[in-house]
Amino acid sequence: MKKIEDDSNNIYDKLLAKALTEDEQNSYTETLFESIRYINDYGEEFWFARELQTALEYTEWRNFKKVIDRAKASCANSANAVSDHFVEINKTIPMPKNAEKEIEDYELSRYACYLIVQNADPRKRVIALGQTYFAVKTRQQELIENYDSLDEDLKRLAIRNEMKVHNKSLAEAAKMAGVDTPRDYAVFQNRGYQGLYGGLSRKEIHERKGLKKSQDILDYMGSTELAANLFRATQTDEKIRKEYITGKEAANQMHYEVGKKVRQTIRELGGTMPENLPTPSKGIKQIEQEQKK
Numbered sequence: 001m002k003k004i005e006d007d008s009n010n011i012y013d014k015l016l017a018k019a020l021t022e023d024e025q026n027s028y029t030e031t032l033f034e035s036i037r038y039i040n041d042y043g044e045e046f047w048f049a050r051e052l053q054t055a056l057e058y059t060e061w062r063n064f065k066k067v068i069d070r071a072k073a074s075c076a077n078s079a080n081a082v083s084d085h086f087v088e089i090n091k092t093i094p095m096p097k098n099a100e101k102e103i104e105d106y107e108l109s110r111y112a113c114y115l116i117v118q119n120a121d122p123r124k125r126v127i128a129l130g131q132t133y134f135a136v137k138t139r140q141q142e143l144i145e146n147y148d149s150l151d152e153d154l155k156r157l158a159i160r161n162e163m164k165v166h167n168k169s170l171a172e173a174a175k176m177a178g179v180d181t182p183r184d185y186a187v188f189q190n191r192g193y194q195g196l197y198g199g200l201s202r203k204e205i206h207e208r209k210g211l212k213k214s215q216d217i218l219d220y221m222g223s224t225e226l227a228a229n230l231f232r233a234t235q236t237d238e239k240i241r242k243e244y245i246t247g248k249e250a251a252n253q254m255h256y257e258v259g260k261k262v263r264q265t266i267r268e269l270g271g272t273m274p275e276n277l278p279t280p281s282k283g284i285k286q287i288e289q290e291q292k293k
Contacts, residue, residue, distance in 0.1 A: 032126075033113075033133050047113050049106035050091070056117070057124055061104075068106065071115035085112040114138045152280075153287045155223035159230055160284050163218060166233045173240040177251040184248055191252040195259025196232050197275050209279045219284040225277045228266065232259050 036051040049068060050061070058064040068086070075082050087107040095101050108116070114134035120127045171185060179188045193202050200208065206217050218229065236258045245251050266273065 033130065044109075046087075046107045046109060049108055050103075052108065052113060052116065055126070056120055056130060057126055058120075065104075067116055067120050070119040071112060074115045074119060075112065080111070085109040085115075110134060110138055152223060153282065153290075156221070156226060156280070157284060157287050157291070159223055159226040160218060160221075163226060163230050163233065166230060166237065170233050170237040173237045174251055177240050177245045178248050179251050180248075188248070188252050188255055192232055192236060192255035192259045195256040195261075196228060196263050197259075198263065198273065200275055205275065208275060211279075215283065220279050222277055222280055224272075225274045228262055228274050232262050235262070 032055055033047075036047055036055060038046050038048070040046060049064070053061065053064040056064070058067070072082050072086055075085055085108065089105050089107055090102050091105045092100050092102050106112075113130075117127055117130040117134055120130070122128070174185060174188050179185050190202050193205060194200065197205055202217065206215075209217060209220055211217065211220055218226065221229065232255075236255045239245070239254055239258060240251060243254075245254050263273065
């Protein structure tokens, strides 16, 4: 069993300080609840109820136990197995004169913690912060699990739609850097592809895939290839904005370097180079039509 260590000894006091900004609240909340998160031998995360009790400012176990009971009822009402999320355990704690005492405790899943903060005293400021933290983290986990359950076509569709959004943002960032005309942007995009595809231009990638003139290369990429291109686009967008890149040549070079770095990472991980990945026979438009049906 591994505990996620806290880097700050007084994070609890900081969390209760009145003059916190919203960003500080989010940071402290995450640190507080992550600091008492454990990972078991199977890689599953959990929290001890006794430690969560302290974090949520409940001084007496009997009062916190009532909150746990309400959370367990909510779990049962939502058709979830209570025993999967609230695992009863007993702990032995030291007492004076070398004596020991056995106390009740629980190993709680993230969902159990979410239900607990939803059923806790809303007047406590830390409860509101806990509700936000566990709600966001639970939703993130749901999205990850849902994505993992998707078949290849739906993964492609999801990433392709993300690509459309981030390409718009990338175009805005490039324009801010001085990439003004459609021709300039075509050159800019081409440099990104050349970095990622080992020197191959967009036209050469198109030919390599055996596509018709009207077919977009992004519509004929598998989920792995699309993910690499999505990472290239988002990281270039971020670097142009954060580093205040100016000038067409500087923007083009940045796009090339980011693409090259993504390629290097794929190589280091032992992955297949994007130009060597198979081209799906089905385009994104066909997948969209099938989903509408």
